[in-house]
Amino acid sequence: MDLIPAPSSAVRRPDEDFPLDATTTLTAPPGLADAERWLRGTLSAATGLPLGPGRPGTGIELVLDGALAAEAYRITVRPGHALLAAGGPAGALWAAQTLRQLLGPDAYRRSPLRREGWVLPGADIADAPRFGWRGALLDVARHFLPKSDVLRFVDLLAAHKLNVLHLHLTDDQGWRVEIKRYPGLTGRGAWRERSMVGYRSGQRRDDRPHGGYYTQDDLREIVAYAAARGVTVVPEIDLPGHTQAAVAAYPELGNTDVVDTAALGVWTDWGVSPHVLNASEETLRFFEGVLEEVLELFPSEFIHLGGDECPKEQWKDSAAAQARIHELGLANEDELQSHLIRHFDRWLAERGRRLIGWDEILEGGLAPGAAVSSWRGFGGGVAAAEAGHDVVMCPEQHVYLDHRQADGPDEPVPVGFVRTLEDVYRFEPVPAQLDAAAARHVIGTQANLWSEFADSARDVDYRAFPRLVAFAEVAWSELPAEPAERDYPDFERRLRGHLEVLDALGVEYRPMGGPRPWQRRPGVAGRPIEGPPPVR
Template identity: 40%
Template sequence: MGTFRLTTRFIIHTTIILLLTACFKENKNPISSLIIPIPTEQVIKKGAFLLNSQTKLTFDKELEDVATFFKSYVENQKNIELNSGEKTKIHFKIDTSITNKEGYQLTISTSEITIAAKSQKGAFYAFQTIRQLLPSDFEASKENEFAIQCLEIKDAPRFSYRGMHLDVGRHFFSVDFIKKYLDLMSMLKMNTFHWHLTEDQGWRIEIKKYPKLQEIAAYRDETLIDHYNDQPHKFDGKKYGGFYTQEEIKEVVKYATERQITIIPEIEMPGHSQAAISAYPELGCTNEQVKVATKWGVFEEVYCPKESTFKFLEDVIDEVVALFPGKYIHIGGDEAPKTNWNKCKHCQKLIKKEGLKNEHELQSYFITRMEKYINIKGKQIIGWDEILEGGLAPNATVMSWRGTKGAIEAAKEKHNVILTPQSHCYFDHYQSTNENEPIAIGGFLPLEKVYSFNPIPKELTKEEAKYVLGAQGNVWTEYMQTPEKVEYMAFPRMIALSEVVWSKSDTKNYNEFVKRLEFFNKKLDVINVNYANHLYEVSGKLINKDSQISYQLETTTKGKNILFTTDGSNPLNTSSKYSDKIKIDKSVTIKAAVFNIEGKQLGNIFEQKINLHKAVGKSISLKVAPHKSYNAGGKQAFINGISGNNKRYGDKEWLGFNGDDVEITIEFDKPTDINSISTRFHNGNGQWIYAPKEVLISFDGSYFEGYEIGLSENLLVNFNQTFKHKKSNPNSFKNTKLWNYSFGKTRCRS
């Protein structure tokens, strides 16, 4: 068998490369149990409990607060006054036999609802379950009687830490929205809110001892518009900022506590501190005046480990500790460049004085010193996984975001860990391949991938796995200027994560989850949540079987029709009903959409261009395997005729490599004319992704000269045109660039 050997040599610097049993309008008929997160055990019984003004509410004294919360929820929404009759009864009771402090047992008969729990937390989660058993339009309905399905539930969370994060440094959000965010978390039985309060772009918490943090650090002169990767950078020219007063923070903390949510404040150190240094330049190594950052990224202005800096941070911690009753303070610890420390005389002297090896150990010294002070205050620290570098502080909990490696290392050292890897938990990534998706930082994290996450790394033993506290979804807001955009990016992925961290893995099933999510979305409609609804989108994949190329369409929801065309026309106007794989014998543009049985289009139009080039379906091998985080499509993604999305570098068409040169070999089984070779590279420097430095091409081992391709996204080798080599502006990442080479007519034979 002959061989056409195409070899590319990539030098890559860094690659981070309802089922309803009754009509909704008939509130006197109970709905099916469609609870999210799915309970540990549930048994559906016959009949329904009627909630109305003849319902009496009773409770054990220890559960009075939750019972009062439940009463307020019902009476504030409806024309119902509990305790005005005794026809039916709801009773909250303490049950010390329940082992999990967040667990509960819920028994609903036609005459009584019994909520049994060991603590207020468990009773509150039982209330949230009851809330989901009410009609989806409960909050908006004018009815005064509602049926609740008779059932028995035994339920408890899989993990003790079930978190959501919100960055208010890049964009600031009102107290009212923070409360709404907490309400939505509590619906899903999430129990920890990670409030990211300080950043290079803004300091958001009032510190009375340091008023310049409010006067200077809380405001930036302007804000980057469009994407960071769009060059040259553009700004809006408008002053932006804000901060939470201590009284507002107390209000939010109280609100969260009532909903069984603990707030963890994050005060970044030693990096991501340019805003603070702008207010107090003496906190940095250079003592030079800097401005609050106006764009995103990693900045060299970090805290200098001087005594005056530690005094400042200790004073800040004193005020923070007084505001937040939880056990943790998050100190960041991530992305702290050592550039200024390398040049700083004080830092270098301190390294020698403390017997440290390098600047990484200096960061460990910095974190350990702050940990000791925070421990004295009765709190413990959490830090991003960079705090492992140079040695882990003695009592630190690690939040692992750069994959699971940090979690594994920390757990093996018997430190508590929280999983929040970019691959499954970063909700600032794109969630759909639709070109009309609103701007995001990059990447691709669809709902199903979130749902598939297992927070226990397989590398841990059963004993080591005990140090995994749980997982958290992160919402970084560089590209989220409004509350509506935050909701769009967080939902429904937060819903999927809630089931990951609450429900047992053996009770999870994605297709069944989607059925429950369809119903849950109706509740979100009623309470005005701007969630992303991709349940009715079409996805597809190329199939190569028995030398026949075909394309398969599918959608996550059942009982719907897919209509499609292959000529690029709109499936609304002329289309075929999809029933089996589409045969591909030429280049085509497939368009498809999901329709209900009445013929109404439900989702966006899916479009896929397939370029049936000569390498599609041929044999391909790689000398270096792609990085596991960027290998969704496997090696066939190189030659399947489908281009990777221009924005979503994490989709199944992009492959990422890290550290080693890449050699790709494509093998043909018969003589083949090759007129041109083209390839594309994602060049997203804002996500630490870089195009290769050099590409070499060979046929049967005979190399052409290597050509530098600079910072282009595209490379075309064309064998029928005059040789041209066009240098581009290395900063013009956005524009498409072509490099054309001619070697006369070239025939590639076996």
């Protein structure tokens, strides 16, 4: 009953346990077929029990309850019957995840360690999420992850009731999505000649080509796999900055009057490239073509277009860019970026979608229908929410999981601020200065994992877990009324049992006492930021 994330309410009924055996059935209506299919496949693999179809009122039963919100659920376990009532398909999937937790860590294995002794504890559980957007960003542009690793990450999100995978697909260092009308984006843009190892101060390189991309069928599979587990995949196509890989593939996209873009390759450094898109109508048409194919692959309401860290020096030096600013009646380069974002905001809205971008899209004026991912602190999110725009809070000072987890010499490639497990658990996504109306525009929160210093799934595991478990509870569970902060000692107690779940799932998390010897990266330079993170 030590559930993570903590449910709204949970009452143990110690005399009402439900032992499972080969005769136990699993039943659901057609509207909950995804949850039934997932639960049967997962529990049958772990327990060895067939969980065949049964009749209502017996065995494990999934039902719809119109009185519940879409992601809400109730679980009632009594001898011979476990009733999972949900407001909709998503709620049924979260109920199924909770039922798996009730069976213990062995229920997370892919093959049974035993076929007897499976017991659901008698209980009454009622639960619903605090936020509708409970996300994690996975950066596959800096270091590509094979499709199998992405599918595994989806499973880990779903196991913790996180429901958005923000997939960062394009950047200066690589383009990872197949666009059939522009094959050069993956033919040239999907690989780089070498990579930095650690931060640039270490002056180390891995002179091994790095790359990869997802075919359109790969992405359709990822999207469908995630949807069957209650997870929405939100793609990010970053523009107008972080686009050197695209310019390397199609030099005409760059500022050709100030730089020889034909000589550019996919960037082999970390950081922010100065090579950005030009603002011509032809470039707009090019990315409309890109997005037409992206919309066919991703049915998500939101499409992320980045908009962050766009250096303006090339625009300042470009006669073409300055002429464009004059032609459009704009005041400066910030407004030129805003023009690009507003264009795609309208373009997406005409197709029934919504633009979301990093908080730099506030500069020069925010597109009317756009939502904001507030990453540079709370300030951008506060301004956006107070102006009536939806916000996902993901401030780097709190929930950037590529930032180091502890001080000291053993932390691998230490970058950013020290963000401990407790720090992440103490994160509060809704700033106190927001009034009730503005606070309703905080539609959720997200933890971001950038991959410059995480070049494999093992590295992703180490940086994400167990901090992502703490974040999942922040995103799901309501704040207690009294006291007005989360009970970290209780979470840490529950987490120590939950680590056995991560072990069963094969997650190579950071142990509570520090990294294992093979998780260290001695001699690889990081970029630690000293002192506490600023409050912004």
